[in-house]
Amino acid sequence: MLSLQNIHHVAIICSNYERSKHFYTQLLGLRVVAEVYRAERDSYKLDLAINDHYQIELFSFPNPPARVSRPEAAGLRHLAFSVADVSQAHGYLTEKGVECEAIRVDEFTHKRFFFIADPDDLPIEFYEN
Known part of the structure; x- marks a missing residue:
């Protein structure tokens, strides 16, 4: 193993x-x-x-080929960062002009999270510690 x-x-x-x-x-x-x-x-x-x-x-x-992301394709789904305060991260990124999805709650862990997209539309998640 x-x-x-x-x-x-x-x-x-x-x-x-x-x-x-x-x-x-x-x-x-x-x-x-x-x-x-x-x-x-x-x-x-x-x-x-x-x-x-x-x-x-x-x-x-x-000239890299474009990433297929929607509908979700097979492969790496997203990159996730752990943050201490989801609301603070959301507010900071919003202030900087980054389009943020609404904060949601993970139904299994009850932790808060949200997504943004990087410049190439790679989904990035911010997940509460």
Whole structure:
């Protein structure tokens, strides 16, 4: 049996590197660990951290195909961030001009959550601790 310890990272391919870099670093507040331009691929790789834990790799590639998301397609459904205060996160993002879905309550855990979309329409969830 495997002895998995945790999730090391999530990789995201974006269609507009500067727009997505701004979204993840300036709006969501992720810290840049490393940024590399790979000339042979005409691609950026941006390593991002949450609370000093390396978590997200943001890639750019020339002309990536669009992500099918609605109706829900097979594959990764969404990226979820844990937050201490869902209402505060919702208010902050709304103030910054991000369209937020209404806050809902998980019927099983009774925790509050809501969704937004990143610049490439990747669903992002904010889930109460």
